[in-house]
Amino acid sequence: MRTEIVRNLTTGREKSVPAPVDIAPPGEKIDPDSSANYFNRELSQLQFNYRVLKQALDTTHPLINRLIFCCIFSSNMDEFFEIRVAGLRQKIKYGRDAPGADGIMPEQVLNEISRVAHEYIDEQYDILNHVLIPEMKEQGIHFVRRREWTPEQAEWVRNYFKEEILPVVSPIGLDPSHPFPRLVNKSLNFIVELDGKDAFGRETGMAIVPAPRSLPRLVRLPDEICNGGENLVFLSSMIHAHTDELFPGMQVKGCYQFRLTRNADLELEDDLEDLASALRGELLSRRFGDGVRLEVADNCPQELVQFLLTQFHLEHRDMYQVNGPVNLTRLMAVTDLVDASDLMYSSFSPTIPRQVQKQETLFDAIRKRPILLHHPFQSFSPVVDFLRQAAKDPQVLAIRQTLYRTGADSEIVEALADAARRGKEVTAVVELRARFSEAENLELASRLQEAGVIVVYGVVGYKTHAKMILVVRREEGVLRRYVHLGTGNYHAVNARLYTDYSYMTSDESVGDDVNKLFQQLTGMGKALKIKKLFHSPFTLHKRLLRLIKRETELGEKGRIIIKVNAMTELQLIKALYRASQAGVRVDLIVRGICSIRPGVPGLSENIQVRSIVGRFLEHTRVYYFENNGAPAVYCSSADCMERNLLSRVETAFPIEEPKLVERLREDLDIYLADNCQSWMLQPDGSYIQNLPAEGEERVASQTVLLERLTGQS
Incomplete structure (x- = not known):
């Protein structure tokens, strides 16, 4: 999507916002082929991650679940950098940096990703430090920082360090015989500033301490040394407090945590003789792919930050200085360490028809x-x-x-x-x-x-x-x-x-x-004739286009509802634009990436796009075509993406029984009526959360379905 930079006149901070949309003069239609009609898929995926982060502020979710959403955001961002950002960097590296359907070059996309991702991650840590941790403290769950340790707690930590951490940690001094180590993807590490000489007379001034992956990132303090509640301490705090014991006789001037995200996408040739053997080899290399992102503590001196960037061949835009642990995903361990069932969603019993x-x-x-x-x-x-x-x-x-x-x-x-x-x-x-x-x-x-x-x-x-x-x-x-x-x-x-x-x-x-x-x-042989199912890479794409065209020919009597996880395939989007221009009402329920631009006069004024984000991950794929009162309804394993429709083996299967068709339509209508968990995509590329108007009944689609199908909430 196109963006502009604006300055907040109150705070003075700059922020990227979607650029204004070109619209056609009254009565005229916009050419669907224009690159201005398509949102960038990487930036759209970032927006989905942000909607997940926003759940951490939604007080209709229990507190621990809000923390989990904060962690899921981190996990989503990890994969985003490992796959999507890594892919863009590969395109540039190998000279394949052509613009996408949105007209934006990969280098421009990387710059915009950096700008937006920095904003989102800053907000994530702000939510963690100023909302979630204080609220958890009010509920008796304490993340005990080093400066807050009592003498008894400090002594317990010292013993834990000596007994559990020291025997398995391997500090690495940097000198000509000990070059910078090859660090595992997404592992927690520390860069340490040292002063003095070691036992061999070496004076390196710097060391790396990889945190053992076998150790928990959160440890519960014994109740007998605490003043009530659930008390947790970070592994990083323990290592920080006792780094000097890893370098006896030397002065530790500073210790700063960092984490490197690497390219984790596997590349396999199409003419492999043994896929399993090749894959085993690639899995080993995944842990050590090219660096794509550096996360580092916000108090790390700039000269050390630059040293790390140089080691990993990264630019300043690839560096994220954070106010807290660099590996927030591991905070999910809270659910196993504390007894807080009242702060989480209660379990429910799925029904059997x-x-x-x-x-x-x-x-x-x-x-x-x-x-x-x-x-x-x-x-x-x-x-x-x-x-x-x-x-x-x-x-x-x-x-x-x-x-x-x-x-x-x-x-x-x-x-x-x-x-x-x-x-x-x-x-x-x-x-x-x-x-x-x-x-x-x-x-x-x-x-x-x-x-x-x-x-x-x-x-x-x-x-x-x-x-x-x-x-x-x-x-x-x-x-x-x-x-x-x-x-x-x-x-x-x-x-x-x-x-x-x-x-x-x-x-x-x-x-x-x-x-x-x-x-x-x-087996092998020609594609066999299939009667009822659509299947890619052979018939699914063209059959969907045909069904959209049939609704287009009905004009204002046409009706299309599609619920998928992603919508990026260009021919399908163009077909939906033409349907809208013909007067067909099109409702798209797209959880994540969406390249279609809705609500643009002359192009897509009859298209609405909403994303549902809630307790459960929306994963159903349903294609509903009204067909002049004789609905054609398909459930599918496929999203509206080029890879699914043209280069994977997928199926779409018809639901023909009238009662089941009616039930699927009722489910879709519940999603379309959602005014709590749904976000509407705007013509400028932003998303606005639907909220019930004053006096309006709340409709949270997942809650409605839970109550309807299980009798529970």
């Missing part, structure tokens, strides 16, 4: 009519039970499943292994390249192979992102296929944190389609 409860097996329930589950409000257990029952059922002959993010110790993996050990034909398409889950997927692939499962790694060059299970069962001498299709991963933990849809059916055409998709993934 009566249709499932009434039947003896999942096969009986699915055969009666298709099942649609909305996680986390409805339990993920029927999906697990579907596989467990299939593994044990003597009538089941074969099971096929795609696995993207699952977890090596998951019940689903165990069910597949059990089925293979019982002699069933079991095939697992394991996507090894699921970002940051690669090591886990390598492990689960090995476990499955050991149990006798046929493991396939999909198609090189096309990530297998589709979520599919196919069970083949013999019933009265005839083979029947049972299918599960989902918008999310087969990960039981995520199913409690993410919103997703699971669809289970025995529809013959759907079963035949899924069977053909597995044939394409595990």
Whole structure:
């Protein structure tokens, strides 16, 4: 997005703001091809991260959950720098720095990222230090700083340092025989200023102390040396207090924490002979990729900051001086260290539909009519039970499943292994390249192979992102296929944190389609004709364009609702612009990155974009087309991004049962009515949170769905 710099006349501080939008004269239409009509994807992703940070100030969330949102912001920013910023730097490094659809060059984007990210991170630490920590102190949870330690606490810390830290820490003096160490990505480290000579007469003046990754970043002080409440101390404070013990006989002039973020994106060739072996090698190098960001304590002298920047080949814009711990993500440990259940969301019990409860097996329930589950409000257990029952059922002959993010110790993996050990034909398409889950997927692939499962790694060059299970069962001498299709991963933990849809059916055409998709993934040959499903990289993109065009031809009678995690694919955006220009009402519910510019007269005045950010991570993907009163509705594993629609294996599956179509529309309407957790994207690129007007009923979509589907809040 285009931005301008303005100065606050009250504080004198400068801040970047979206630039004014060009609009067409009345009655004229804007050319959808203009670069001014598209927001930059990296800057849009930054804005999503900021909406997550803002949850830390939302007092409708319990206090500990607000702290967790602050930590999630840090985690999101880590990945943003590891992948998106690293990618921009790579483009510049290798001369591929062409402007994007928004017309902005990568170098300009990096400058704007630096400006905006510095503002957001400054605000994050301001929220932590002046809002969250004081409020937690009021609730009896204390982060005890060094200057606040009592003599008893200081003595306890000294003993802890000697017994737990000193034996495992390895200080590194910098001299010709000890060059600057190669530090692990995102590890906590200290740069230490020294005065004096060591035992060998060396006078280096500087050392690096890597904090052992095996040690907790937060430690609870014993209750008997505290005056009530829950008392926590930072590992960094302990190391700061006793750095001199790491360098006996020398004077420690200063000790400052820092943290380096590296490029963590894996680059694999398309013509690999052994994907698993190549991936194992790349995982080792991920920890030591090129530096992309330096975080350092705000009291670190500038000469030391410059020394670190030089070591990591970074510029001043890549440096973030912070007022607090440089690794805030590790603050999530608070939930395990304190007894504060009253300061967190209470647990809830996901429900299981009566249709499932009434039947003896999942096969009986699915055969009666298709099942649609909305996680986390409805339990993920029927999906697990579907596989467990299939593994044990003597009538089941074969099971096929795609696995993207699952977890090596998951019940689903165990069910597949059990089925293979019982002699069933079991095939697992394991996507090894699921970002940051690669090591886990390598492990689960090995476990499955050991149990006798046929493991396939999909198609090189096309990530297998589709979520599919196919069970083949013999019933009265005839083979029947049972299918599960989902918008999310087969990960039981995520199913409690993410919103997703699971669809289970025995529809013959759907079963035949899924069977053909597995044939394409595990075998070779031409793309097979699919009847009901859309699938990328073959039909999904053009079918969506066709559905948008059909609504466009209806003009003002047209209606489109799309709920996805990201919207960046240019042809799809242009099609939506043309639909808006034809009078079609378009509602987009886009959680994160959104490149479309809504509400611009002559271009997108009929398009609204909102983002839902709340207790759960919105992850459902739904494509709804009114179709002149005969709705066409698809759930999907795919977002509206070029990679999903054109260079991955994805599915979009139709929801045809009238009651399920009605239910999906009701869910979408709840999101569209949200006036608490929704943020509206403005024509200038900013987001404004929807808030209930005076006297207006509060509608928090996730709370409404939780109450409706579980009877709890």
